[in-house]
Amino acid sequence: MGTQLGDLNNHLFAQLERMARDDMTPEEIEREVKRADAIVGISEQIVRTADTRLKAAKLYADHGDKLLPHLPLIGKSEP
Secondary structure (H helix, E strand, O other), X not given: OOOOHHHHHHHHHHHHHHHOOOOOOHHHHHHHHHHHHHHHXXXXXXXXXXXXXXXXXXXXXXXXXXXXXXXXXXXXXXX
């Protein structure tokens, strides 16, 4: 399993494919719905995090080094 946004996209489409099967029992449908709900929740968090990083990068691009004290993770790897 990858950790890039493209990998997330692949997981979402794979879940859609699982849910589109016509031969599922009611129990399998219920399991896939629960799985899809969990995937959606995690996906939303990942997308929000990516959006926050993008906003921070845009602020840095627009305003330069004077923002670094307020954005300490830019340019540094996370612990």
